[in-house]
Amino acid sequence: MKDKKRRDFVKQMVGLGVLGVAAAGTVWGGKELLEREESPLRxxxxxxxxxxxxxxxxxxxCLQVCPYDAIMLEDVNGKAGVGTAYIDxxxxxxxxxxxxxxxxxxPSGALKHEDAxxxxxxxxxxxxxxxENACLALYNKPVPESERDLIYDHTKVLTPAERREKKVYDLPNPSExxxxQVELLKKVEKYVGKQCTICADLCPYPEQSLAIGMVQKGKGYIPEIRSKCVGCGACVxxxxxxxxxxxxxxxxxEVYGKKA
Known part of the structure; x- marks a missing residue:
């Protein structure tokens, strides 16, 4: 109950334009807070x-509980957002x-619980x-081994040996x-050597084809972003x-000016 009251109070202050909210030893305010040149992916x-x-x-x-280690905290280049959560x-x-x-x-309402x-x-x-011209599907080219290696590098739960040998071992009592993360890595490995359509095939949106799909262009294919895309960045x-x-x-x- 106290947490809910606290979130509601802070939200009310924001709605009233009161931006001098102090937390974690930092006080925010001023134009820099409201006028960032661009917002990072939150x-x-x-x-x-x-x-x-x-x-x-x-x-x-949020960073600590993220199952995929996708969330990071902004460093000094984040300007007014130093220490806030973002995704690259x-x-x-x-x-x-x-x-x-x-x-x-x-705990603060920065992420809306209604969306959970x-x-x-x-x-x-x-x-x-x-x-578009860099798309492998446009030229009917396969997913290269370098893609598997890249996802190995991004998978933080691996041991040094697994990362070095590009091989996943069965460990006792693995965490969720x-x-x-290993499940995602194994999915990527299955596409190596096959014609690249990996952005559409591994889209995590529940109804993948409503968010992204492959359409023919010339003798090959290119991805098509569709109206249910939520910008999760997995395809990137x-x-x-x-x-x-x-x-x-x-x-x-706003970006495409129409609904698919």
Missing amino acids: PPGAMPEHQFLALCIKCGQ PDKRGCYLCKALPCILAC DDVRKTHMGVAIIAN KRTL ELCPTDVLKIIPRKTYD
């Missing part, structure tokens, strides 16, 4: 950017795990095709985090050639 359920910055108490609890999909996308523990762990009951509500941003991490990017906080309609 975790699922993030409030609008100015509210998120005011509400986030930089506790790192080039290093690890969000895989829309069940129950969204990052939201449930947030359905991953379809997590509008983090939207994907775009940033470099290890189980989920999985793409072997940096074809895709995420525009944080934008909706499909």
Whole structure:
């Protein structure tokens, strides 16, 4: 009850424009807080950017419970957002795990608890095709071994030996985090050597084809971003050639101007 009252109070202060909220030894305020040049990709359920910055108490609890180690904390380059949670999909996308523990762990309301009951509500941003000509599917090329190696590097639960040998070992009593991340790694390994459509095949949205699909272009294929894309960034991490990017906080309609 106390936690709920505290969240409601802070939200009310933000709604009234009171931005001098002190937490973790830092006081926020001023134009820099509200006028960042661009917003980083925030975790699922993030409030609008100015509210998120005011509400986030930089506790790192969302980071600690993230099963895929996707969430990081901004460093000094984050300016007003130093210490706040963000996702860099080039290093690890969000895989829309069940129950969204990052939201449930947030004690301040920076991540909306109302969004925790359905991953379809997590509008983090939207994907775009940033470099179509680099797409391997356009030339009917396979997923290279370097993609497997990249995901090995991104998988933090591996032992030094597993990382070095590019081989996963059966360990006794693996944690849920290890189980989920190794499962993703094994899925990637199955695509190595096969024609690349990995961005669409491994999209974590519940109804994949509503968020992304492959469409024919010439003799090959390219990804098509569709209206249910929530901007989780998994496709960005999985793409072997940096074809895709995420525009944080934008909706499909804002970027594409129509519904698929």
